Amino acid sequence: MAAASAHVVIIGAGHAGGTAAALLRQYGHEGPVTLVGEEPIPPYQRPPLSKAWLKGEADADSLTLKPLEFYAAHGIDFRPGVRAVTLERGARKVGLSDGSSLSYDILILATGARAIALPLPGADLGGVLSLRTAADAERIKAALGPGRRLAVVGGGYIGLEVAASGRALGAEVVVLEREPRLLARVACEELSTFFQDQHEAHGVRFELGAEVTGFAGWAGKVAGVTLADGRTIDCDTVVVGVGAAPNDELARDAGLETARGVVVDLEARTSDPSIFAIGDVAHRPMPIYERMFRMESVPNALEQAKQAAAAITGRPAPAGECPWQWSDQYDLKLQIAGYPFDADQIVVRGDPASAKFAVFHLKGDLIQAVESINSPPEFMMGKQLILGRRPVSKAKLADPAVSMKEVAA
């Protein structure tokens, strides 16, 4: 627990940083709190940027976590438009991009991750975009509409969500994926096939096993994506969605322990007891899987914000969680609980043709993960079974006539 008067400086005003600031006040921290964010606007939700917001179904106000006035009213010094550039741990000082510096008693690194750029010829052409921030989403939205041609590089969740939103806005959409199937890194084959069918039914074209070699253009503006097989896919906008990398340079340069992100413990504390790291940037322990890893999800950002705020204010740590995430594409609600580590068997419950089914990943008779489509009971009960590490009967699980409550009984 930190002193009641401790100055907590939070670097990064995304979902994790913004939530940590609000929770510190909610948990009764009385000392000064400074929230430093690179973007010009207060913390907001990123998930709708590729979904409801991109389709025009949510306004900017609904994205904002808390109104701007909230921060001053709760004694949180919110500093938009600046970035931390140096960290001197000995002096407990952070240097900012505007030349000023901040002294801290407690530092929370919530610097997030950035979209990985493709180091290919033409990647700097106008119209080659990626999606991470609200400003990125504005650019993509402005480029989509009837008659526009969108090429999405990367068949992961972001790419597929942008593809679905692009279709909703009336654009022609082609998805280029290097692997032979969609969602290759994150989902099983059943789900890959299901999503491909659904997107094709909505008019999305796919080029699988397609190796992108560069971007062609005219007068500084992209006009096509070139592939290793010599073809050029015509388009006027490209969205590159090939994953994200943690913004952990500040921590690395300051000598904090890092792996695939900043290494933290169950309290979200780094190798320096005065410094926490939360959200996409953190490489954190996940007791139910007995391993460390880095996650990119809102529930993860919230959980770690709670861990850090609880540790700083001397509250009990939150109960352990089962990681989860979601995706909306067309009228499909995908909810995923857990990660399929060491899974040795897949059980499909329900019929993919009905667009209402779930895929369970088991290790022995323990559920490691579940991917559910329009099936909240499978998701909700699956999440509880994963967290509880309770064995299940595969025969019952595979039979949709047996309710999830009976499966868990």
Place this chain on the structure above:
Amino acid sequence: MPKITYIQHDGTEQVVEVRNGLSVMEGAVKNNVPGIDADCGGACACATCHVYVDEAWMEKTGERSAMEESMLDFAEAVQDNSRLSCQIKVRDELDGLVVRTPESQH
């Protein structure tokens, strides 16, 4: 603007003005009302914005949607007046609405 009263499990009461069109969940989150986590931001994907609607307001807040019903079925400490607050849109008619939050959100 309609006023909504949020009562926490420990009895702490907060009255907040929420503009029409926002959800009862958004009203809580934007005003830092504890007890409503809303992990998914209103996508009806997580059931962490569970509230108990005061009996007198049950009719005006309306019926649960099928998706909501299905999510609530697996939440903890569910009662007849349980709702997911992200699914209740604020409008003039709900001025004075009282909701209570459960002990914890899962």
